[in-house]
Amino acid sequence: MLEIIIDTIENSPNQRITFADYMNLVLYHPEQGYYSSGKVNIGSEGDFFTASSLGSDFGELLAEQFKEMSEFLTYSDSFNLIEVGAGTGNLAADILTYLKEKHSNFYHQVHYIIIEESQALIKEQQNKLKDFDKITWKSWQDIPKNSITGCIFSNELIDAFPVHKVTKQNKQLKEIYVTWQDNQLKEIAEEISTPQLLDYFKLIDIDITKDNYPENYRTEVNLKALDWLKIVSEKLNIGYVLTIDYGYDASKYYHAQRYQGTLNCYYKHRHHHNPYVNLGEQDMTAHVDFTALEKQGNLLGLETVGLTQQGLFLMALGLGDRLAALSNGHYSLPQILQRRDALHQLINPTGLGGFKVLIQSKKIDNNQSLKGLKENLM
Numbered sequence: 276m277l278e279i280i281i282d283t284i285e286n287s288p289n290q291r292i293t294f295a296d297y298m299n300l301v302l303y304h305p306e307q308g309y310y311s312s313g314k315v316n317i318g319s320e321g322d323f324f325t326a327s328s329l330g331s332d333f334g335e336l337l338a339e340q341f342k343e344m345s346e347f348l349t350y351s352d353s354f355n356l357i358e359v360g361a362g363t364g365n366l367a368a369d370i371l372t373y374l375k376e377k378h379s380n381f382y383h384q385v386h387y388i389i390i391e392e393s394q395a396l397i398k399e400q401q402n403k404l405k406d407f408d409k410i411t412w413k414s415w416q417d418i419p420k421n422s423i424t425g426c427i428f429s430n431e432l433i434d435a436f437p438v439h440k441v442t443k444q445n446k447q448l449k450e451i452y453v454t455w456q457d458n459q460l461k462e463i464a465e466e467i468s469t470p471q472l473l474d475y476f477k478l479i480d481i482d483i484t485k486d487n488y489p490e491n492y493r494t495e496v497n498l499k500a501l502d503w504l505k506i507v508s509e510k511l512n513i514g515y516v517l518t519i520d521y522g523y524d525a526s527k528y529y530h531a532q533r534y535q536g537t538l539n540c541y542y543k544h545r546h547h548h549n550p551y552v553n554l555g556e557q558d559m560t561a562h563v564d565f566t567a568l569e570k571q572g573n574l575l576g577l578e579t580v581g582l583t584q585q586g587l588f589l590m591a592l593g594l595g596d597r598l599a600a601l602s603n604g605h606y607s608l609p610q611i612l613q614r615r616d617a618l619h620q621l622i623n624p625t626g627l628g629g630f631k632v633l634i635q636s637k638k639i640d641n642n643q644s645l646k647g648l649k650e651n652l653m
């Protein structure tokens with residue numbers, strides 16, 4: 276991986292690459308990148324775990340929300356569920372198993388499509404999901420514009436997109452590049468690589484060059500999230516976009532006191548802030564700016580239906596009933612303890628429960644509010 280990085284740097288103008296290009300290499304290089312090489316390890320024993328690693332409750336409660344969405348699209352007899360970035364395939368298995376058992380009419384309406392960047396994970400997903408004949412794997416190019424009626428959803432996808440790193444120097448916006456100097460990867464701050472970075476800050480109405488931001492303030496900008504939303508809005512004909520991820524609104528994300536940004540690295544369940552070690556062997560994420568998703572969505576014809584926290588969202592969809600049912604005498608003590616712990620983790624406000632859930636819609640009458648948004652943050 277290091278050789279690939281050095282080679283890319285040396286063949287680039289000015290012998291430097293943006294941090295976003297660097298992050299793209301270490302996570303998504305077709306042979307050596309963390310997600311592409313098969314080294315990615317999601318689960319309780321892995322580098323990190325996600326909500327679906329904790330059991331089937333997360334997928335089952337999400338399935339309830341999808342079912343309700345389909346009731347607002349009565350004129351269509353099929354419902355596309357597009358999962359983007361499906362990881363191990365656990366979530367797809369949980370959603371489809373539950374729908375088949377509990378809501379078989381809706382199950383028959385569903386066409387489940389997975390869009391996945393990593394060839395290694397596609398193989399893993401196809402293996403895990405081989406018993407479900409209604410799943411197809413596609414790329415965005417295979418899907419015509421305005422062809423999707425249903426819901427495009429993701430869990431912890433956008434925080435895995437490569438981000439640009441920017442900084443404030445001499446009252447100007449500068450970008451962090453990665454270079455190879457003195458046999459080391461080093462960061463340098465130079466002029467920004469694209470005016471899209473300025474457009475981004477205009478979109479969210481934040482100016483980090485203002486006096487209240489300290490000199491050398493650093494943060495990240497996820498331009499890819501905006502490109503992604505553009506594709507999503509073009510492909511969606513009628514329906515919803517449901518995005519779950521860790522993040523904040525712009526005023527919190529770009530708060531003057533958050534002067535080191537939000538970049539995190541995960542290696543064998545340890546969490547640290549050095550992106551220049553364990554190259555191609557560790558995950559790297561940056562929190563998501565939900566204001567940017569909402570504002571970009573508005574420009575693209577996606578209306579915000581609601582923004583809430585995962586804990587509130589799952590409670591509104593019935594997680595509380597599941598906790599209460601643990602004392603109905605059907606479970607053994609070890610089962611009760613294990614499930615109670617998993618359910619609590621899903622709603623813990625300092626952990627997964629503090630994730631945000633954003634639901635946007637296209638061509639839907641939003642007067643019909645959705646069950647999961649009953650406890651809305653807006």
Ligand SMILES: C[S@@+](CC[C@H](N)C(=O)[O-])C[C@H]1O[C@@H](n2cnc3c(N)ncnc32)[C@H](O)[C@@H]1O
Pocket residue numbers: 310317325326327328359360361362363366390391392393396429430431432435436
């Ligand atoms: C942090 S993992 C989350 C996996 C899963 N959603 C979960 O909750 O366990 C990020 C996933 O997004 C995929 N991914 C990253 N960029 C992508 C892109 N541009 N398009 C599709 N999938 C992508 C990764 O390969 C991986 O499957």
